[in-house]
Structures are given as C-alpha cells and as structure tokens.
Amino acid sequence: MSPEIVFGEDRKEYLADLFNKIITDEGYLRDRNSGEIVKDDNTGKKLTIEDLGIVYHGSEHYVKDDVGDILHYTTEVEE
Amino acid sequence: MVREFFRKLYPDTDLPSDLSPFSPSGSDTESDTATANHGTDEPVLDDEYIIKIGNVSGSQPFDIDRTEKIVTVDPTRGDWGDSKEELKEYWREEKGRAFTESAFGLYLSIRASKGDVNDVMDFFDPVLTSAQSSMLEEAYHLSKYFDNFNVDPNEEYERRGKLGDKYDTPAQNVPSLCSAGYFEEHGLFRDIYDQLSDSDTQDKDFQDLFNDLIRNRPFVIFVSGGADLSVGELRYLVLQKSNHLDTLPVDIEYIHVRGMGHGPEEKVSELKQVLDEGGARQMMDINRKENGPNELVLAIDSSSI
Numbered sequence: 001m002s003p004e005i006v007f008g009e010d011r012k013e014y015l016a017d018l019f020n021k022i023i024t025d026e027g028y029l030r031d032r033n034s035g036e037i038v039k040d041d042n043t044g045k046k047l048t049i050e051d052l053g054i055v056y057h058g059s060e061h062y063v064k065d066d067v068g069d070i071l072h073y074t075t076e077v078e079e
Numbered sequence: 080m081v082r083e084f085f086r087k088l089y090p091d092t093d094l095p096s097d098l099s100p101f102s103p104s105g106s107d108t109e110s111d112t113a114t115a116n117h118g119t120d121e122p123v124l125d126d127e128y129i130i131k132i133g134n135v136s137g138s139q140p141f142d143i144d145r146t147e148k149i150v151t152v153d154p155t156r157g158d159w160g161d162s163k164e165e166l167k168e169y170w171r172e173e174k175g176r177a178f179t180e181s182a183f184g185l186y187l188s189i190r191a192s193k194g195d196v197n198d199v200m201d202f203f204d205p206v207l208t209s210a211q212s213s214m215l216e217e218a219y220h221l222s223k224y225f226d227n228f229n230v231d232p233n234e235e236y237e238r239r240g241k242l243g244d245k246y247d248t249p250a251q252n253v254p255s256l257c258s259a260g261y262f263e264e265h266g267l268f269r270d271i272y273d274q275l276s277d278s279d280t281q282d283k284d285f286q287d288l289f290n291d292l293i294r295n296r297p298f299v300i301f302v303s304g305g306a307d308l309s310v311g312e313l314r315y316l317v318l319q320k321s322n323h324l325d326t327l328p329v330d331i332e333y334i335h336v337r338g339m340g341h342g343p344e345e346k347v348s349e350l351k352q353v354l355d356e357g358g359a360r361q362m363m364d365i366n367r368k369e370n371g372p373n374e375l376v377l378a379i380d381s382s383s384i
Contacts, residue, residue, distance in 0.1 A: 003150070005170060005177040008133030012179055014154045015132070018163055018170070053182030057175050065182040066241060067189070067217045067224075074189050 012049055019060055023049050029062075040064040042072040131180070132166075184228050185220075192223035199262050206272060206282045211289055214246040215262070218253035226258055226368065249294040255301055256293070259337060259366070259374075267298060267331065274329040288329065297323035298331050302338040302346050310349045317354070321381045334384075336377040337366075344375040351377050359383045 007015040013023060021029040021038060027048040029038040038047045041061045053065030054073060063073045131151045135142045140156035143149075154162055170177055178186060196219045204212045221242065225235050243251035261267045271288060275281045292298070297320045300313065308316065313336070320334050338347040351363060360380035365373050 002173045003128045003130045004183065005166065005174055006129050006131045006183045007177065007179050008131060008151075009180050010134065011132045011154060014159070014163075015177060015179060017159075018167055018177070052179055054179075054186070055170075055177050057171065063182070065179055065185070067185060067220050067238065068213065068245070070182060070186050071189055071217065071220060074186065074193070 012052055038062050042069045185224055188224035188228050189220050196220055206285055208286050214250050219257045222254035222257035271329050295323055299335045302343040304340055304342045310353055313350050314353055321384045324381050333378040334381050337374055339372050339374045347375050347377050
C-alpha cells in the first residue's frame with residue numbers, strides 16, 4: 001500500500017486538470033481532447049467539479065462525491 | 080517512493096533531512112534492515128500517510144504534518160506542468176485512484192462502518208422496498224460519518240439535502256433517526272415490525288408505516304439550537320405527535336424529545352417542567368454517544384398527555 005492522493009476542496013480544479021479535463025461555464029467536467037462531458041460511473045449522470053469525488057482506473061472512472069456512489073465504489077469496484 | 084516523488088516534483092528544493100515517517104524508523108540501523116528486507120534503496124512507505132494537494136503557507140512547496148500524517152503539496156508552488164506528470168504517473172503506476180477531500184472522509188467512514196451498517200441492513204433490506212432500503216443504507220452511512228468524523232455543519236446540511244433530493248425530502252431527517260438508534264436491535268422500528276407479525280401482509284404494512292413514520296416522525300422531536308420552537312410550541316407539537324400516534328395500527332408508547340448542546344438541553348428541561356405541571360408521566364435520560372456530545376432525551380408516556 002502506498003499513500004492515497006487527496007485533493008483539498010480548493011484544489012479540485014487541479015484534479016480535473018490532472019486528467020486533462022476543463023471546467024465548462026456550467027461547472028461540468030469536459031475532456032480537452034474528446035470534448036465529452038464526464039459522467040459518474042454508477043449513475044451515468046454528468047459530473048460537475050463540485051460533485052467530483054474519486055477518479056480511479058482501469059482507464060479513467062469517475063465517482064460522484066455522494067454517499068450512494070461512494071458506497072457503490074466500495075462495494076462493487078473495490079471489493 | 081515519496082522521497083523520489085518529491086525529488087521528481089521539486090528537483091531544486093532541498094528535502095527535509097528527516098523523512099523518517101516514510102520508513103519504519105528514523106534510525107539508520109532499522110532503515111538498513113528495511114532496505115535489506117526490500118532489496119532496494121527506496122524507503123518503506125507508511126501507508127497511513129496521505130499525499131494532499133492543498134495549500135502550504137511556509138516557504139517550502141510542501142509541508143509534512145507528522146501528527147495528522149499528511150504530506151501537503153501546493154500545486155501553485157513550483158511547476159505544475161511537471162508536477163502533474165509525476166502525479167499522473169504515481170496515480171497510474173502506484174495508487175490507481177485519487178480523491179477529493181470530502182469524498183475521502185466519507186470513503187473512510189463507509190469503510191469503517193460497513194460492518195455495523197450491514198448488520199442493520201441484514202434485518203431491514205428483506206422487509207423494505209428497494210428504494211426504502213437504499214435510502215436507509217445511505218442515511219445510516221451518513222449518520223456514522225456525521226457522528227464520527229467531525230463533519231462541518233455546512234457539509235452535513237448539503238449531504239442531508241442531497242439525500243432528500245434523491246429520495247424525497249423526509250429522507251434528509253433519517254440520519255438523525257439512525258444516530259438516535261431507532262433502527263438498532265431492540266429499537267423502535269424492529270419492535271414495530273414485530274407488532275405486525277399477525278398480519279398476512281406484514282412487509283407491505285411495514286413499508287407503508289415506514290413511509291409515514293419517516294415523513295411525520297410522530298415518536299420524536301429533535302430540538303435544535305438557534306431560532307427554534309418556543310417551549311409552548313414544543314408542547315403543542317408533543318400533543319400533535321400524540322394524536323398522530325393514536326391513528327397508527329401499532330403501539331408506540333413514548334414520544335422522545337431530544338436535545339444536544341446547552342440551549343436545546345435547557346429547552347428540553349423547561350418542557351419537562353411544563354408537562355410535569357400538566358401531570359404527564361415522563362422520564363429524562365442521557366444518551367451517551369461514543370463520539371460527539373451527549374444527548375438529553377425526555378421520554379413522555381403518550382397516554383398520559
């Protein structure tokens with residue numbers, strides 16, 4: 001196990017930038033190359049920067065900062 | 080790895096001479112042992128540490144908090160373009176995930192409370208609808224998070240609101256019901272389910288009752304601080320709740336009035352005095368919580384009001 005990476009609440013935009021995402025005027029995360037809006041892994045709903053909770057791989061998967069979505073991550077993805 | 084990580088991030092910056100938190104011990108001897116064990120010069124990591132991308136106020140681009148076990152790296156110091164590549168590599172090769180801060184707290188809480196919450200859900204999941212069960216499970220995790228992680232009141236308010244948005248407004252109060260123990264073994268909701276045991280439609284009846292009890296909470300009043308109900312208004316609310324209990328197909332003998340903190344506790348005590356004068360049978364007790372402040376609980380015999 002190695003240390004977790006955690007982005008402070010006022011540094012979320014750097015987490016988006018780390019994965020080459022820009023923030024639209026409406027606050028959604030948009031991929032710089034493909035132009036696609038990022039969607040939550042569990043619900044498939046569009047993610048805003050405020051909603052961003054976890055980014056994990058295989059490729060890049062996005063989890064909303066919501067109890068149901070994080071619960072889904074711990075139950076269905078992590079275990 | 081973290082030393083290497085920092086070297087890559089900030090090649091021109093002197094690292095602190097003591098990075099002992101990232102090896103089993105700061106002593107040379109034990110470091111040598113660690114090196115021998117792992118066959119590499121890299122220090123052994125302490126996995127309790129986190130790498131936080133945040134604000135640093137000193138002159139260095141990073142800060143090490145040995146008490147909280149946090150290494151904070153400030154992306155506004157140094158070259159973010161380079162740092163980004165190193166972080167991405169660390170994410171890709173080492174860790175495979177990155178959190179926002181509030182999501183990380185909730186994640187840790189969910190991991191820590193899963194056993195307790197699953198114990199509760201083992202009872203309720205088979206007897207509730209799928210939506211009720213999901214709502215209760217999420218509310219239970221939120222209650223554990225609020226109780227144990229010193230959550231900022233604004234964050235608590237927002238997370239309750241989101242739960243209400245997802246499952247209907249009354250859901251936002253369910254974490255409080257969870258925290259008060261109403262779903263635990265010997266708690267009110269299990270007692271109610273048992274009372275319906277003679278019914279041919281026990282689960283369906285319970286599901287209907289569950290919705291009513293969540294929406295109206297006729298068995299409890301949470302007295303909050305700040306601009307809240309007066310004692311007279313509280314007394315009226317107790318009467319309303321008592322009338323509601325009379326309409327239910329099950330017996331709920333007590334109405335609880337719960338207060339946490341100086342102001343609310345004082346109000347609960349005043350209410351007790353007023354109800355005493357009216358001849359109500361009641362009992363006051365303290366609910367001692369494992370974490371967080373104790374709670375004053377007034378249990379009023381609803382048949383005596």
